Amino acid sequence: MKHRYSVLLFPLHVFFDFVCLNASFVGAYGWAFGNIDEIAQPPYQSLWIAFNVAWAAIILLTQPYVFPRQLFKAGPLMRKLLMLTSVHMAVIALFWMLFQNVFFSRTQLLITYLLFLITAGLFRLGGLLFLQEFRARGYNSxxxxxxxxxxxxxxxxxxxxxxxxxxxxxxxxxxxxxxxxxxxxxxxxxxxxxxxxxxxxxxxxxxxxxxxxxxxxxxxxxxxxxxxxxxxxxxFRGFLTKGASVEYHDFLPVLNLSTKDLDSFRVAFLKRSFDILFSAGVLVLGSPLYVLVGLITRFASKGPVLYEQERIGQHGKPFMIYKFRSMYVDAEKAGPSLSQGLLDNRITPWGRFMRQTRIDELPQFVNVLKGDMSVVGPRPERQFFIDKIVEIAPEYTDLLKVKPGITSIGQIRFGYAATIEEMVQRLRFDLLYPKRRSLMLDLWIIAQTLRVMAQGRGR
The missing domain is CATH 3.40.50.720 (NAD(P)-binding Rossmann-like Domain)
Structure with a gap:
């Protein structure tokens, strides 16, 4: 008979869970009331029975003790225990509502569940370690x-x-x-x-x-x-990391390798919510700064306060980006060209300060509210330069899967690029973002950007 020991795992699991549940119930009763003399008398007799019946019903309905060996680990075991306990608590709460005229100690119930989580959790961890060692020695293989x-x-x-x-x-x-x-x-x-x-x-x-x-x-x-x-x-190596999913056409499974819908709903929702709240806060709280920077820009050199330019956004969609003007008017009348850094004679003296402190980027929070950009994301570029970058580094197209941002890893670590080669170097940093993006990473990048602004190290 194959795996003659494996058939014992299920009944042992059930048995020890009931032992832990009942021991926790009795122990909590003694803790709350000082003795257990009347635990088998009404009304706690009915509650005790309900505890066991509810746990048995949950086990029969969910069959929680079936784990593939590859998932027989501490994490899945503890998550399943928390799920079962939560469902059990909901059932007992419903039972309590049906007997509103009966007093049950909240302290006793709370201690029961705490003791059960501790004892059942220790049993699972101990059983896991024993079984892993048992199998590593060649048994139950x-x-x-x-x-x-x-x-x-x-x-x-x-x-x-x-x-x-x-x-x-x-x-x-x-x-x-x-x-x-x-x-x-x-x-x-x-x-x-x-x-x-x-x-x-x-x-x-x-x-x-x-x-x-x-x-x-x-x-x-x-x-x-x-x-x-x-x-x-x-x-599937190299596919599943790019957002592959399985679709079912009747009984026929189809693997979808399209990467267009890379964002999970949770990440997209959290990121967009953060973008809206953060941008609205900056625009409202920073309105005096916007007015001050706008006035200085207007009187520092001739020309408009704001500068608009077409950039390429997510999935190749063009949009107009907004910035405080840091160059003289008609700086690119000879054609598209990259900034040569702070020594570029097309940049105004005030513009050099804005670029060092990055405050020329502040109007882009309007782009964020409109949905064209995100607070954090790879820097958006013009189509003219994208075409040149792709000739050297085709992987640049991976950045078009996410929204461009006001700040990015590349902006922090590298800064503005003066040549196509430097843009490719900055690309190496920005390519890290689509694979690792999260709310915590966004907050870290924002914090680093504030540090760069305060130190005036933007270039």
Whole structure:
């Protein structure tokens, strides 16, 4: 009989949870009332029964003790415990509402759940450590083979080699013999069924790059007769990190590799909410500064206070960006050109100060409210320069998957770029953002930007 010890895990889990639940209930009663003499008398008799009935019903409905070995870890176990306890608390609260005329101690209930979380949590952690050590020593193990020899097949065997606590024991590769796999195989496809039966194989991993549908169907048919699991290995590396998802067309699963909808709802919602609140706060609280900077800009040199220019935003959509004018009028009448830094003679004296302190960027908070930009994101560029950058660094197009921002990692670490080569260098920093963006990273970048502004180190 395969895994004769595994069948004991479920009843043991159920048994110890009931022990922890009842011990916590009794202990909390003694803590709250000083003794347990009347715990089996009304009204706590009915509450005690309700505790056990509710837990049993939750177990039957949710079947919470079924964990694949790959997920049998502290994190999933504790999250499941918290979920079960929360549901149990809701059921008991409903029970309490039905008996509003009966007094139950809130202190006793609170202590019961605290004790239960502690004892059940310790039981899970202790059981996890014991079982991992038990399996690492070779007990309660599952034997597996890999069908289809190649790099992906070697990856799964290395994974279980470095995780002996999962209890998977590799028994060999199966594939048609070729010069490349000479000496590496335990047999070919015609020998697989006999090997599985003889060695008591529990699981067969099938590597999709190296096996066709005819051979896979034969293995599936054999699994029903020989009682072993089949797991498919598909090489999705490089796809799933770019927002791939699975769609179902009736019964047919389709892998969507499109990266257009990269944002998860949670990240997009939090980021947009933060952008609106932060920008509105800056515009309202900073209105005196806006007026002051506008007046100085107006009288420091001839020309408008604000400067508008077309930039390219998310998914290649153009928009008009707003800045306090830091250059003389008609500075680019000869054609598009990059700033040569603070020594650029097209920049006004006041403009140099604004660029050092980054206050020329302040009107872009209007762009943020309009939805064209975000507070944090890669710097938006003109199409003219994007075309030149892409010729050198095609990966620049990855930045168009997210909204451009007022400030970015590249702006902090590198600053303004005077040449296409420098823009490519700054790109190396900005490419870190789409993969790692989060609210905490945005707050860190904003804090670093404020530091640059205060020190006047913008360039």
């Amino acid at each position: 599952r034997r597996f083979v890999v069908v289809g020899y190649g790099k992906l097949a070697q990856t799964i065997t290395r994974f279980y080699d470095v995780h002996p606590e999962m209890g998977f024991r590799f028994q060999g590769y199966f594939d048609w013999s070729t010069p490349e796999n000479a000496g590496q195989l335990a047999g070919d496809y015609t020998q697989l069924a006999a090997f599985v039966k003889r060695e008591g194989i529990d699981c067969v991993y099938c590597c999709m790059p190296y096996i066709d549908n005819v051979q896979l169907k034969q293995i599936v048919d054999q699994s029903e007769r020989l009682d072993f699991q089949i797991k498919l290995l598909v090489d």
